[in-house]
Amino acid sequence: MKMIIAIVRPERLEAVEDALSEVLDEGDNYRITIDMVEGLGRQEGEVEIFRGQKVKLRNVQKTRITLCVNDAYVEKTIGAISKGARSEPGGAVGDGKIFVLPLEEVVRIRTGERGGSAI
Amino acid sequence: MIDSGSTAWMLTSSALVLLMVPGLALFYGGMVRKKNVLTTMMMSFVAMAVIGVQWVLVGYALAFGKSALGGFIGWDWQMFALQGIEPTTLYADKAIPELVFVMFQGKFAIITPALISGAVAERMKFRTYLVFTLIWVTFVYCPLAHWVWASDGWLFERGVLDFAGGTVVHIAAGVSALVLALMMGPRRDFARGAAILPNNLVLTLTGAGLLWFGWFGFNAGSSVAVESPVAGAIAGLAFTTTQSAAASAGLAWMAVERWHHGKVTSLGLASGIVAGLVAVTPAAGHIKPWAALLLGAMASVVCYAAVQLKNRLGYDDSLDAFGVHGVGGILGALMTGLFCFTPVKGLFSGGDVSQFGKQALGVGVAIAFAGGGTFVIASLLKPLMGLRTTDQEERDGLDIHVHGERGYHFDQT
Numbered sequence: 001m002k003m004i005i006a007i008v009r010p011e012r013l014e015a016v017e018d019a020l021s022e023v024l025d026e027g028d029n030y031r032i033t034i035d036m037v038e039g040l041g042r043q044e045g046e047v048e049i050f051r052g053q054k055v056k057l058r059n060v061q062k063t064r065i066t067l068c069v070n071d072a073y074v075e076k077t078i079g080a081i082s083k084g085a086r087s088e089p090g091g092a093v094g095d096g097k098i099f100v101l102p103l104e105e106v107v108r109i110r111t112g113e114r115g116g117s118a119i
Numbered sequence: 120m121i122d123s124g125s126t127a128w129m130l131t132s133s134a135l136v137l138l139m140v141p142g143l144a145l146f147y148g149g150m151v152r153k154k155n156v157l158t159t160m161m162m163s164f165v166a167m168a169v170i171g172v173q174w175v176l177v178g179y180a181l182a183f184g185k186s187a188l189g190g191f192i193g194w195d196w197q198m199f200a201l202q203g204i205e206p207t208t209l210y211a212d213k214a215i216p217e218l219v220f221v222m223f224q225g226k227f228a229i230i231t232p233a234l235i236s237g238a239v240a241e242r243m244k245f246r247t248y249l250v251f252t253l254i255w256v257t258f259v260y261c262p263l264a265h266w267v268w269a270s271d272g273w274l275f276e277r278g279v280l281d282f283a284g285g286t287v288v289h290i291a292a293g294v295s296a297l298v299l300a301l302m303m304g305p306r307r308d309f310a311r312g313a314a315i316l317p318n319n320l321v322l323t324l325t326g327a328g329l330l331w332f333g334w335f336g337f338n339a340g341s342s343v344a345v346e347s348p349v350a351g352a353i354a355g356l357a358f359t360t361t362q363s364a365a366a367s368a369g370l371a372w373m374a375v376e377r378w379h380h381g382k383v384t385s386l387g388l389a390s391g392i393v394a395g396l397v398a399v400t401p402a403a404g405h406i407k408p409w410a411a412l413l414l415g416a417m418a419s420v421v422c423y424a425a426v427q428l429k430n431r432l433g434y435d436d437s438l439d440a441f442g443v444h445g446v447g448g449i450l451g452a453l454m455t456g457l458f459c460f461t462p463v464k465g466l467f468s469g470g471d472v473s474q475f476g477k478q479a480l481g482v483g484v485a486i487a488f489a490g491g492g493t494f495v496i497a498s499l500l501k502p503l504m505g506l507r508t509t510d511q512e513e514r515d516g517l518d519i520h521v522h523g524e525r526g527y528h529f530d531q532t
């Protein structure tokens with residue numbers, strides 16, 4: 001089992017969700033958690049104007065999605081996120097990153113089920 | 120004999136001017152950071168409470184009583200706590216009850232110190248601010264209002280025109296705001312050059328709209344001073360010039376911004392509207408609509424330049440109380456002397472420059488008296504109470520430290 005954390009552009013979230021449902025939906029839903037976050041990578045912060053003065057924001061607004069999947073679905077998930085999150089055909093600075101982490105345990109609270117079937 | 124039309128209009132105007140205070144609270148509140156939204160809005164709201172009491176007890180007597188202390192201020196024991204004013208007492212030679220006039224003028228005394236709060240936002244001690252507004256209205260606003268608006272005021276007798284408060288309200292507040300901002304120093308994050316961005320410009324736009332709406336009472340209601348026994352014709356003129364100046368100022372600010380950095384901002388449109396309203400305030404019942412269009416546009420150009428100059432000079436007038444109200448008020452008061460056609464003719468209406476000279480006197484007196492008065496009051500309060508919050512309070516935000524609240528809990532159910 002892996003935990004997949006991806007940072008994507010907020011405006012690409014819908015495309016990522018569409019791509020995920022294409023590869024993962026087998027009469028089932030993909031399981032996802034979405035946070036609005038801000039941070040800094042290689043992309044520069046936006047510039048806002050306050051009464052004629054330009055103010056550069058330190059951080060960029062991003063969307064963080066978290067999915068936990070069984071090993072068989074890891075590459076499919078990575079592929080779907082990459083496809084949905086690219087803002088232009090070749091990709092652009094600011095499209096985001098995908099982190100894959102080992103996942104120790106999963107517990108479904110309702111039933112107490114554990115492991116892969118609880119995902 | 121009470122005139123019901125005039126009385127109804129003055130009651131309406133009084134309520135309209137009061138609505139400007141929450142309008143100002145929204146206008147300012149939207150521009151500060153999330154952690155200071157409540158304290159900033161409170162600084163406007165609390166004037167309704169503090170000055171609302173002060174005005175009934177002594178404020179009206181000080182501003183509109185008979186000249187005392189050699190004309191420095193007014194006083195009349197009959198007006199103390201309004202005890203000698205019967206519901207049927209008429210105001211001077213007008214056909215409205217004096218109590219209506221008391222309330223109308225009281226709203227002006229309320230909003231004026233609230234305007235100052237824009238310059239000290241995000242760092243002034245709330246306690247000190249309360250004491251400051253009380254002393255400031257009593258010893259700066261009331262004397263100035265007496266000099267300019269009372270029938271035995273010395274500036275009034277010299278023919279200085281201030282239709283609805285360009286000098287008494289906007290110059291006085293704007294200059295005082297500048298003095299306070301300089302005495303207090305910049306916000307810690309301003310000094311560090313960190314980005315300070317508004318928490319909610321939607322509030323600011325809403326506030327600007329309410330200010331525009333309320334300003335019709337502010338300006339068109341002020342016709343009570345020049346029309347007797349009933350208000351009407353000049354009220355209509357002031358209403359028209361107010362609308363004209365606000366609209367052209369909004370357009371002009373948009374144009375200047377577009378030229379300066381290529382974008383038209385919402386805060387810019389809101390600021391332009393307010394700058395135009397400020398500038399037309401002293402002129403509203405004295406100039407023609409075409410002159411109001413010109414004056415509004417001039418106000419936006421001049422105020423925009425003043426705000427950019429502030430950025431160059433590096434002092435921290437947080438929300439541009441001086442750049443908009445001080446500068447716009449000075450411009451409006453001076454231009455009144457050139458554009459006026461009633462009751463006197465200015466240079467552009469077939470008259471001469473003498474009215475301009477009188478206006479300059481009014482402007483000079485208001486700058487010197489309000490600036491000096493604020494300096495003295497703040498110099499006394501600084502060692503007694505302190506002007507600024509602690510660095511930690513400023514860093515964490517005043518809302519939680521001073522008021523024990525936060526403005527937004529959107530992330531909680």
